[in-house]
Amino acid sequence: MTATFxxxxxxxxxxxxxxxxxxxxxxxxxxxxxxxFAAPDLAHGYVVSxxxxxxRILSIDTSDAEKVPGVxxxxxxxxxxxxxxxxxxxxxxxxxxxxxFRALYDDKIHFSGQPVALVVAEDFETARFAASLVRVTYExxxxxxxxxxxxxxxxxxxxxxxxxxxxxxxxxxxxxAFDGAPVKVREDYRLAIEHHxxxxxxxxTVVREGDGKYTVYDKTQGVANSxxxxxxxxxxxxxxVRVVNPYIGGGFGSGLRPQYQLFLAMxxxxxxxxxxxxxxxxDQMWTFTHRPDALQTVSLGAGPDGALQALKxxxxxxxxxxxxxxxxxxxxxxxxxxxxxVAMSYRLAQTDMATPGDMRAxxxxxxxxxxxxxxxxxxxxxxxxxxxxRLRNYAEADATAGGxxxxxKELKEALRQGAERFGWARRNPEPRSTREGRELVGWGMACGxxxxxxxxxxxxxxxxxxxxxxxxxxxxxxxxGTYTILTQIGxxxxxxxxxxxxxxxxxxxxxxAPVAGGSxxxxxSGTAAMRACRDIAEQAFRLARGLxxxxxxxxxxxxxxxxxxxxxxxxxxxxxxxLTDVLRKAxxxxxxxxxxxxxxxxxxxQFESYTHSAIFAEVKVDEELGQVRxxxxxxxxxxxxxxxxxxxxSQILGGIVMGIGSALEEESMLDHRLGRFMNHNLGEYHVPVxxxxxxxxxxxxxxxxxxxxxxxxxxxxxxxxxxxxAIANAVFHATGKRVRHLPITVDKILG
Amino acid sequence: xxxxxxxxxxxxxxIDISLTINGETRALQVAPWTTLLDLLRERLDLTGTKKGxxxxxxxxxxxxxxxxxxxxxLVLAVMKDGAEITTVEGLASLQGxxxxxxxxxxEAFIEHDAFQCGYCTxxxxxxxxxxxxxxxxxxxxxxREAMSGNICRCGAYTxxxxxxxxxxxxxxxx
Numbered sequence: 004m005t006a007t008f009x010x011x012x013x014x015x016x017x018x019x020x021x022x023x024x025x026x027x028x029x030x031x032x033x034x035x036x037x038x039x040f041a042a043p044d045l046a047h048g049y050v051v052s053x054x055x056x057x058x059r060i061l062s063i064d065t066s067d068a069e070k071v072p073g074v075x076x077x078x079x080x081x082x083x084x085x086x087x088x089x090x091x092x093x094x095x096x097x098x099x100x101x102x103x104f105r106a107l108y109d110d111k112i113h114f115s116g117q118p119v120a121l122v123v124a125e126d127f128e129t130a131r132f133a134a135s136l137v138r139v140t141y142e143x144x145x146x147x148x149x150x151x152x153x154x155x156x157x158x159x160x161x162x163x164x165x166x167x168x169x170x171x172x173x174x175x176x177x178x179x180a181f182d183g184a185p186v187k188v189r190e191d192y193r194l195a196i197e198h199h200x201x202x203x204x205x206x207x208t209v210v211r212e213g214d215g216k217y218t219v220y221d222k223t224q225g226v227a228n229s230x231x232x233x234x235x236x237x238x239x240x241x242x243x244v245r246v247v248n249p250y251i252g253g254g255f256g257s258g259l260r261p262q263y264q265l266f267l268a269m270x271x272x273x274x275x276x277x278x279x280x281x282x283x284x285x286d287q288m289w290t291f292t293h294r295p296d297a298l299q300t301v302s303l304g305a306g307p308d309g310a311l312q313a314l315k316x317x318x319x320x321x322x323x324x325x326x327x328x329x330x331x332x333x334x335x336x337x338x339x340x341x342x343x344x345v346a347m348s349y350r351l352a353q354t355d356m357a358t359p360g361d362m363r364a365x366x367x368x369x370x371x372x373x374x375x376x377x378x379x380x381x382x383x384x385x386x387x388x389x390x391x392x393r394l395r396n397y398a399e400a401d402a403t404a405g406g407x408x409x410x411x412k413e414l415k416e417a418l419r420q421g422a423e424r425f426g427w428a429r430r431n432p433e434p435r436s437t438r439e440g441r442e443l444v445g446w447g448m449a450c451g452x453x454x455x456x457x458x459x460x461x462x463x464x465x466x467x468x469x470x471x472x473x474x475x476x477x478x479x480x481x482x483x484g485t486y487t488i489l490t491q492i493g494x495x496x497x498x499x500x501x502x503x504x505x506x507x508x509x510x511x512x513x514x515x516a517p518v519a520g521g522s523x524x525x526x527x528s529g530t531a532a533m534r535a536c537r538d539i540a541e542q543a544f545r546l547a548r549g550l551x552x553x554x555x556x557x558x559x560x561x562x563x564x565x566x567x568x569x570x571x572x573x574x575x576x577x578x579x580x581x582l583t584d585v586l587r588k589a590x591x592x593x594x595x596x597x598x599x600x601x602x603x604x605x606x607x608x609q610f611e612s613y614t615h616s617a618i619f620a621e622v623k624v625d626e627e628l629g630q631v632r633x634x635x636x637x638x639x640x641x642x643x644x645x646x647x648x649x650x651x652x653s654q655i656l657g658g659i660v661m662g663i664g665s666a667l668e669e670e671s672m673l674d675h676r677l678g679r680f681m682n683h684n685l686g687e688y689h690v691p692v693x694x695x696x697x698x699x700x701x702x703x704x705x706x707x708x709x710x711x712x713x714x715x716x717x718x719x720x721x722x723x724x725x726x727x728x729a730i731a732n733a734v735f736h737a738t739g740k741r742v743r744h745l746p747i748t749v750d751k752i753l754g
Numbered sequence: 755x756x757x758x759x760x761x762x763x764x765x766x767x768x769i770d771i772s773l774t775i776n777g778e779t780r781a782l783q784v785a786p787w788t789t790l791l792d793l794l795r796e797r798l799d800l801t802g803t804k805k806g807x808x809x810x811x812x813x814x815x816x817x818x819x820x821x822x823x824x825x826x827x828l829v830l831a832v833m834k835d836g837a838e839i840t841t842v843e844g845l846a847s848l849q850g851x852x853x854x855x856x857x858x859x860x861e862a863f864i865e866h867d868a869f870q871c872g873y874c875t876x877x878x879x880x881x882x883x884x885x886x887x888x889x890x891x892x893x894x895x896x897x898r899e900a901m902s903g904n905i906c907r908c909g910a911y912t913x914x915x916x917x918x919x920x921x922x923x924x925x926x927x928x
Contacts (some may be wrong), residue, residue: 008846026864029872030856030879032802032842039801127796128787202806202814202873202907252804252873285807482870482908653867653910660909685811685905692902696911 005700006670011562016491016501020649024501025250025486034250037208037222042278045208046075047273048121049130050264050283051137052290056115056146056678056728057355058721060139067136068122073129076273078121083107092235096228096261097518100162101326104357106263107270112141113325116290117677121267123279146678150296150321157319157350164329166521167366170316171337172405175344177302180313184304188380192301192373193744194727195670196321196680197294200690201364203252204289206282207265209272215239216599217272219246221265224258225518227477230511232261233269236422241411248509254481255661256361259520262291289683292360293671295321297332297369301377304344309387311342311396318376321352323358328475330366335452336374337403338613355678361520363661364720367453368727372665375728376743379735388432389448390418390733401611410610411708413641414450416616420702421639422448425619434739442623442632444453445737451725453522455643455708455716457602460527463514464535466494466543466594468575468586471570472499474535475507478516478528482657483719484650485524489532491647492713496536497543497582498565514597522614522717525646530711535598540565542596546589547580548637554578603710612710614642614721618659618729624737629749633663633730643708643716651718655701658722663692666727667746759838771835775800777851784831791815791826794841802842806905813904816877816884817841823884825903834919842876845883858924859883862917870908878904882918894919 028034053060087093090102106118106630120137124130141482147153163169181187208220217239221229226246233244251258268281283290304313316333333347361743362368379398382389395512397415400406430446431437437444464474474493480486492505507513516528541560547570548555555563555570555578564573571579586594606612621635636659645651668689671680682688701722708714727745734752735741741752756867768783769862784793791808794800794817806814839880840848844856846892860881862868869875880908881904885891890902897915906914 022864023867023869025872026869027856030842030860030863031846031876032800032876034872035801036804036873038805039795042798100842127792128785200907201803202812202871202905204806232784250872253871255907282805285809285811358906482872484870649867652868653908653913656912657870660911661907681902684809685807686809690907691909691911692905692906693898693914696898696909699912745871 011567015495015497017646018411020277020552021487021491021501021647023484023487023650024506025480026660035487036203036250036252037220037248038280038282040208040210040220042210044211044277045415046125046275046277047125047127047130048123048279048281049134050118050267050281051120051122051134051286052287053112053115053117053119055112055141055143056169058112058141058143058268059112059270060112060119062140063064063120068133071124071129071133071136074133075123076124077638078107078123078271078274080107080109084270086270087236087238095232097259099164099326099328099358100160106266113323114355114594114679116287120262120693121271121281121443123271123275123643128504132430148354148356148673149675150298150319150352150354152351152579153354154298154319157352160327160351167329168331168334170333170347170349171482173346177313177315177344177346181302181304186305186381186384187308188377188384189300189302190377190380190743191301191377193743194297194369194665195374196296197362197665197669198671198683199255199257199292200288200687201253201255201257204283204285205262205264206280206289208280209268210278211272211276213400216243219269220252221246221248222258223248223261224251224254224479224481224520225513226476226509226511228518229261229265236266237269237273246511248479251479251481255363255364256520257292257598258333259361259518263310285685286683289671289680291357292561294360294362295328297321299373301373303377303381305381305385307385309381309392309395311340313344314340315346317348319350319352321354321359323356324353326358327351330369332366332370334365334403335367335370338401339374339398339450339452341398342396343393343403345402357586363455363658364724367480367720367724368665371451371725372745375725376731381734384724388421390427393418393450400507402620404611407611410606410710411643411706412613412615413704414615414617414707417615417639417641417704420704421617421619421637422664424550424700424702425637427619430638434736438621439741441627442625443737445622445624445735447729447732447736448617448619449725449728449732451618452722453614453720453723455612455614456521457522457600457711458523458527459516459601460516460531461597461599462528462531462535463597464532464539464595466497466539466582469502470499470583471505472497473505473507475531476514476516476531477509477511478524478530479509479519481518481519482523483654484647485528487650488525488529492529492532493536497540499568521720524526524720525717526711526713526715529646529713529715530600531598533598534600535596538596538598539594542594543582543585544570546591547585550588551681554580567669571601606710612716614716616721616725618725620729620733622733624734624740624752626752629752630669631734631752634697637702638722639702639704640721641706642718642721644713644714645703648703650667651703652701656699656716658720659694659699659726660691662723662726663695663730665745666730670746769832770881771832773834774838776840777847786830786832788831789827790829790831790834793831794826800841800843804873806874813881814874814877816880816904818880821879821887842879845879858921859917862920866913866917866920868910868913868917870910874904874906878906878914880891885918886922
């Protein structure tokens with residue numbers, strides 16, 4: 004049963020494989036990104052980054068830099084124009100509790116790589132060269148960046164971050180149950196700090212339009228967030244700032260909050276009264292948000308049959324000195340598995356680093372790696388098959404939400420289909436049992452989970468007498484396929500062809516929408532688009548019915564279909580009118596509507612909503628070289644209705660690839676003496692390249708969900724969650740070696 | 755022009771070069787420190803070629819220089835005087851003079867959904883054309899290896915290989 008989008012319930016495009024509508028722009032180079040918009044009076048800003056992680060600036064000598072021909076100005080904390088005084092004015096829509104970082108605010112250094120000056124010049128090369136001439140002297144203090152040494156200072160964050168679930172109150176007696184359990188697993192787990200590294204470096208182009216007005220092209224996952232930030236910080240009228248970002252060269256969370264290049268570009272543009280662009284270097288992509296370090300301990304007590312008797316999940320996560328960034332980390336264990344004695348904790352430890360931020364499936368990547376590795380350890384300890392162990396402890400309700408049932412949960416089916424496709428039944432459970440040439444072969448599995456969320460959103464749509472539909476809102480398409488799915492939804496709702504539909508996104512002049520993140524865009528903006536288009540369909544129908552000698556006279560809206568550009572009576576297709584004729588004959592220039600969407604409170608009262616996955620991984624390990632290859636992944640996804648099977652599959656593929664990176668490669672290495680990431684480039688911070696990626700198969704399991712009228716749950720995050728655990732479990736199966744600290748690098752296999 | 759670190763310089767020296775870019779020959783005056791990438795993006799408004807790292811580590815800036823794939827961020831423009839440069843904006847014209855039809859690889863990338871955000875795509879495409887010109891890679895494994903200088907953070911690798919293999923099997927045209 005498919006969800007109904009058009010008033011007749013007929014899906015022509017929705018639910019099928021469609022090529023990206025933004026494809027032609029992207030393969031021809033015509034798609035423009037934030038740092039590529041030009042202006043006649045454009046100046047180029049280059050950021051000078053702090054060489055220390057903690058302390059203060061004693062002096063900044065900009066005289067040599069200013070002497071370079073072509074340099075317009077060097078901005079520092081000493082000559083910074085006034086901006087908003089109160090810290091709260093710098094808090095953006097998704098800021099965690101605390102006092103946000105303010106670039107060039109004063110002489111204090113909070114983290115390594117903090118911007119300390121902006122050199123503005125007539126061209127990029129001049130700005131870059133002059134930046135090398137800015138001389139800064141510092142008074143350095145000893146930074147603290149190793150959370151393992153800060154455990155004793157960890158605290159329960161007094162202010163909770165909006166949208167983040169703190170650990171639930173414990174139930175049962177986890178300690179006593181653990182002590183008395185026949186089988187015990189208690190281990191520590193850790194992931195390396197990761198950096199998002201979207202291919203497009205963060206960039207902002209502020210174009211001065213005159214009359215105090217600005218058009219700002221910003222690399223952001225939500226133009227509304229950048230807009231709100233700029234107006235609050237610079238005291239600008241809302242109408243005087245337009246933020247635009249039609250394409251974003253990857254975000255993965257790094258573009259959720261306004262980053263410092265936006266502030267600096269506007270600061271310089273206001274000060275110099277000209278257009279300014281600031282693009283960060285790849286190195287500087289290590290100087291703001293990152294996936295935080297977290298120390299985790301999972302304690303599982305079970306009977307000899309693997310049935311859980313105690314579950315504890317304790318987390319200490321890194322944050323900065325100035326903001327209490329928070330994620331939902333331990334809770335997933337209690338959502339995935341049924342257990343009568345559960346206790347979880349989540350505390351923060353402050354370091355001298357920039358505030359961490361959301362990176363693809365924040366919290367879930369971290370917490371699920373730990374619980375899903377621990378479950379594999381329990382399977383080994385009890386001699387259970389890893390799938391059987393999960394089914395034995397399968398949760399039919401969300402114990403962390405007082406036992407509320409799930410709106411839908413086809414994880415069992417995902418496990419079944421994934422296992423079948425992978426050939427799991429042929430697995431010899433004995434570690435080190437399979438060898439191919441010089442390589443050991445291992446098969447591992449894990450489950451994944453992410454919350455299915457919705458946010459308030461709106462979409463404006465307009466139909467014109469030429470039969471063209473335009474719709475859009477301020478959300479962004481990060482490569483997620485939003486342009487395409489909204490096109491499909493609009494076309495189906497009005498019975499048009501996809502080529503008759505134009506979708507516009509990423510512009511504060513369009514209808515209000517939330518930042519693009521959390522996997523909520525398809526559900527939120529998709530529902531709003533459907534409602535806007537349905538509204539237009541009904542308006543067109545009423546116009547048609549009211550025309551003289553209308554073929555639709557005396558028919559109700561629920562009896563018509565919109566198909567092939569026509570409104571027709573469902574059981575009498577001879578009675579129909581072309582939409583173009585309706586508008587022309589009625590003398591209407593355009594039909595417009597704004598559709599709104601918000602979380603369904605009634606549904607949320609009754610049900611919890613999650614997406615799930617079952618991931619199966621094959622690895623081949625060369626023990627002499629310490630090399631691990633992921634030769635095969637099967638990921639079965641239960642995520643409600645799939646709007647576009649082509650772009651949806653790609654989203655999952657992308658999540659899996661990033662999960663492979665997390666498992667085997669990605670690691671931002673700190674020199675704790677300097678408090679500085681040392682491998683801040685793509686040559687030394689390894690992300691997967693083509694040669695690292697072999698066969699990946701994605702399965703979408705049928706799942707009917709009613710949290711929103713589309714039946715959509717979202718796909719941006721679920722692909723990555725659990726992938727690293729499946730790989731780590733496969734490495735154990737191959738080698739008998741359990742790696743609990745990601746990534747699984749050569750030294751850990753050899754060591 | 756000598757640039758001594760720490761001393762102010764006059765960066766006004768320009769060198770005359772000629773480049774044929776996407777079939778059009780242009781006389782240019784270029785500062786010696788300008789990379790081919792920055793020349794394309796900042797001076798010629800050919801922003802299809804992307805800057806991902808500026809260090810030759812990501813491949814987003816890949817263009818064809820005399821038919822060979824090159825990281826344009828590692829090349830100073832003045833070193834390529836007289837060269838023929840093809841960027842993503844010129845791939846269609848490889849189909850013939852004045853052609854507006856997409857290159858088979860461009861079509862295959864759309865068909866196989868070989869990109870998401872699109873930022874690495876111009877580099878992937880130019881690199882793929884270069885790979886086909888080289889003629890070394892035959893198998894999927896060889897394609898993967900030979901395309902490993904082009905990072906795709908969205909993780910479209912399997913689709914990229916599908917697209918290239920598709921075009922390769924059709925003998926360069928789909």
